[in-house]
Amino acid sequence: MISSLTGKVTHVGLDNLIIDVNGFGMFVNVPPQTASSLRTGEQTTILTTMIVREDSMTLYGFSEPAEREVFDLMLTVSGIGPRIALAVVAALTPAEVSKAVATGDDKAFTKVSGIGPKGARRVVLELAGKLILTDQDSDQLPLSHDVAWKPQVLDALMGLGWTERDAVAAVDSFVEANPQSETIGVAQALKSVLATLGSQHSNTRH
Known part of the structure; x- marks a missing residue:
């Protein structure tokens, strides 16, 4: 797989470019911000991901x-x-x-x-x-707020009618107060956060 390209830029489009690598023109799809940062004729190195399919091999590049x-x-x-x-x-x-x-x-x-x-x-x-x-x-x-079950619990809380703001605040508060919360399952986490919401925000439920 091609993980990077280094060569001279011979063409710059809105979301693509061509890099001359030892005489081979490599067409690369890139984000607009990457394309706008490059100029024809300059040397550059682009990090790439190659997508291989039955009928094509396509390069995507990033700065x-x-x-x-x-x-x-x-x-x-x-x-x-x-x-x-x-x-x-x-x-x-x-x-x-x-x-x-x-x-x-x-x-x-x-x-x-x-x-x-x-x-x-x-x-x-x-x-x-x-x-x-x-x-x-x-x-x-804070990394303490990044627990694997958080998206599922937020989705469940909002499905029960809580606002996203209240749900996020309750989950973050629970995680911060319970350092071991990342080890519990989704069901237990939901039950614990619901208890927190029930005691602290009983008047905000819709």
């Missing part, structure tokens, strides 16, 4: 390792193909993706063309626990 990681992880989500995965990288920074998954913020993914509300929730559920926060992300979001 940062975190962008490629997000792209590759998006491909593990059912119903997400390379086109939508690339659109996610174009619309959201790796930090924004990590934070959205960790906090169960599925609405962040509805900004991406091709992802509706159901698809966004599926992204959050299937990527829970898979994304590794960078040091910068860790400063913005």
Whole structure:
């Protein structure tokens, strides 16, 4: 598999480029921000992921390792193909993706063309626990709040009528107060958070 390309940029499109690597012109699909940062004639190195299918071999390129990681992880989500995965990288920074998954913020993914509300929730559920926060992300979001069951519990709470804001606050409060909460199952977590909501927000339920 081709994991990177180094050569001269011979063409730059809105979302693609061609790199001359030792006389071979390699066509690479890239996010618009990567394309806009490059100029024809300059030397560059692009990190790549190759998608091999029966009738094609397609390269997708990125300027940062975190962008490629997000792209590759998006491909593990059912119903997400390379086109939508690339659109996610174009619309959201790796930090924004990590934070959205960790906090169960599925609405962040509805900004991406091709992802509706159901698809966004599926992204959050299937990527829970898979994304590794960078040091910068860790400063913005305490790791103690990133537990595997959080998206499922948030989904259940909102299905029961709690607002997303109250649900997120209750889960974060419970996780912060219970360091061992990451070891419990979804059912026990839901029961415990419901008890917290019932005692602290009995007048906010809809």
